[in-house]
Amino acid sequence: MSEPVLQTTELRRSFTQGDVTLEVLRGVDLAVQPGEIVALLGQSGSGKSTLLQAVGLLEGGFEGSIRLNGREAADLDDNGRTELRRDLLGFVYQFHHLLPEFDARENVVLPQLVRGADMPTAVQRAEQLLSGLGLASRLDHRPAKLSGGEQQRVAVARALANRPPLVLADEPTGNLDEATSDKVFGEFLKLVREEGSAALVATHNERLAAKMDRVVRLHEGRLN
Numbered sequence: 001m002s003e004p005v006l007q008t009t010e011l012r013r014s015f016t017q018g019d020v021t022l023e024v025l026r027g028v029d030l031a032v033q034p035g036e037i038v039a040l041l042g043q044s045g046s047g048k049s050t051l052l053q054a055v056g057l058l059e060g061g062f063e064g065s066i067r068l069n070g071r072e073a074a075d076l077d078d079n080g081r082t083e084l085r086r087d088l089l090g091f092v093y094q095f096h097h098l099l100p101e102f103d104a105r106e107n108v109v110l111p112q113l114v115r116g117a118d119m120p121t122a123v124q125r126a127e128q129l130l131s132g133l134g135l136a137s138r139l140d141h142r143p144a145k146l147s148g149g150e151q152q153r154v155a156v157a158r159a160l161a162n163r164p165p166l167v168l169a170d171e172p173t174g175n176l177d178e179a180t181s182d183k184v185f186g187e188f189l190k191l192v193r194e195e196g197s198a199a200l201v202a203t204h205n206e207r208l209a210a211k212m213d214r215v216v217r218l219h220e221g222r223l224n
């Protein structure tokens with residue numbers, strides 16, 4: 001079997017406030033293979049976002065091992081982690097976090113420029129992704145002029161723009177009504193599969209989880 005794109009071993013995270021320590025992750029072991037789409041289920045407060053933040057190298061304070069494409073995050077300094085994040089990961093959040101002053105195309109172009117793409121290539125890629133998501137007539141629209149579903153589609157295109165080996169998604173359609181959520185989620189999964197990326201997708205939704213390759217459940221700080 002090839003090397004996992006993500007592997008966590010005995011990953012732990014607790015939060016202390018005053019006298020109270022909350023052990024949110026109590027030894028999470030998870031491996032995601034290249035191209036595999038994994039649903040991360042768990043009740044509200046079970047630690048799904050905390051786990052995604054850890055593997056997204058967005059926060060410190062963790063114990064245990066996180067390996068991305070075989071690279072141990074703990075061995076890297078801040079710059080090294082930023083580089084790894086930029087080279088390996090794409091993110092989709094519940095709320096789109098698009099840049100409000102840039103239009104849809106620019107929001108998908110920018111992360112490619114940051115990664116060193118030239119402008120024509122980045123524009124072509126952005127237009128191809130956005131058109132594939134049904135937004136060919138919305139390329140020049142700023143986020144405020146897009147519907148919620150359209151905004152999330154732009155966020156999906158942005159996450160995939162640099163062909164990341166691993167997409168991390170936290171309730172990617174959680175703020176949309178059920179019908180729109182189903183539609184956008186289906187498009188998201190189709191695109192991730194076409195692109196050959198792996199994904200770890202936190203959701204409350206068993207129905208959406210069932211569409212993925214594998215389901216893991218976070219309960220009392222561990223996966224089962």
Ligand SMILES: Nc1ncnc2c1ncn2[C@@H]1O[C@H](COP(=O)(O)OP(=O)(O)OP(=O)(O)O)[C@@H](O)[C@H]1O
Pocket residue numbers: 015016017022024042043044045046047048049050051
């Ligand atoms: N920065 C923090 N300081 C203190 N406690 C925190 C912090 N971040 C998260 N927590 C706590 O950790 C627990 C897990 O939170 P987390 O957001 O990871 O859960 P979740 O499974 O993503 O929940 P939801 O499905 O509601 O988004 C919660 O009890 C939360 O209050």
